[in-house]
Structure formats: structure tokens, C-alpha cells
Amino acid sequence: MSEKRLLVVDDEPEFGELVARVAADLGYETQVTTNGRDFQSAYHELHPTLVVLDMVMPEMDGNELVLWLME
Template sequence: MTKPLLLVVDDDRDLEEPLCELAEDMGFEVKFETSAKKFQETYLATNPVGIVMDIVMPEMDGNELLEWVGLQNRFTPIILISGHDGKYIQVAKMLGKASGNIIIGGITKPIRLEDLELLLQEILDAGYLPPE
């Protein structure tokens, strides 16, 4: 049986190792992208069961990316992260939900891995599975 895929997009490479290690320990396969464009390509080519998305990134911000994900009509649950004020996450949650996305929750940086683990566990417990 294949592992559920978690797709991460964040321009902060320092987050890659601890986030990937945590998710892999929980049973996920992880793909980590550092640009919105690469994320879009990977999202279209795969069937992730969850997304971890930074809100503030160069090229395209998370709100634009949330709108794009919503237009794909794949209903992949999303965990939002931001190094900025928690209000960024609150606004992104509202915009994300308005775009038809499933927003599991949000975390501010520096990320506490315990908080991320709880949100990732929600994805596993809810049984979100990619289409066959």
C-alpha cells in the first residue's frame, strides 16, 4: 500500500527537514516545493491527501494560491502557515473557505511541531484519501 502524499509549499528551506521528518514519521510521503509555480505543477501531477501552505511567498502569495487550488475542485485539506501576524492566517482561512477549500487550521512561525502534528493527524483521522 502506498503512503498518503503530503504536499508542502514554503519558500523557507529551514522548515523542510523538520517538517518532512515529522510527516514521514507519521506515515506520509512528503513532497516539499519552494515556489508556487512548482507547487502547482506537482499538485496537478499527483493526488495529495493534504497540503501545508505558507501564506507569504514570492511570486504568488498564499491567498492567490488558495484561490487556484479551489478552482481545481479536488478538495484537498489545507494547513496554513505564516511567519507573520496570526491575522494573516485568519484572513487566509476566510478566503480559502470562500474559494471552496477545506482549511484544517493555521500555525504561525516559528512552528511548534506538536501543533503541526495535531493538524496532520486530523488529515489522517478524517480519512481524506486521494482518488484512485
């Protein structure tokens, strides 16, 4: 497993994939999710060193995910 792991959540998959491509070029292992629930599952699997959150998403937004991460 890479030391640099990025987890992206964005309800617009094209944006998430763009961020992931740039991060991969910088040596990050990357994973993209499109909603908060998938992000939570992936977070436990990947143990990211960096996350990129979309703050405006349906159902569970970035603010809710930040609170979840701080628990």
C-alpha cells in the same frame, strides 16, 4: 502510491524539510516545493491528500494558491 500524501510549499526550504520529516514519520509520502509554480506542478503529479502552504511568499503566496486549489 501511499494513501497519505503531503505536499508542502514554503520559500524557506529548512521549514519545508522539517514538516516533511515529521509527516514521513507519520506515514506520509511527502514532497517539498519552494514556490507557487513548482507547487502547482507537483500538485498535479502527487495528488496530495494534505497540503501545507506558506501564506507569505514572493510572487505567488498561499492565498493565491488557495484560490487556485478552489478552482
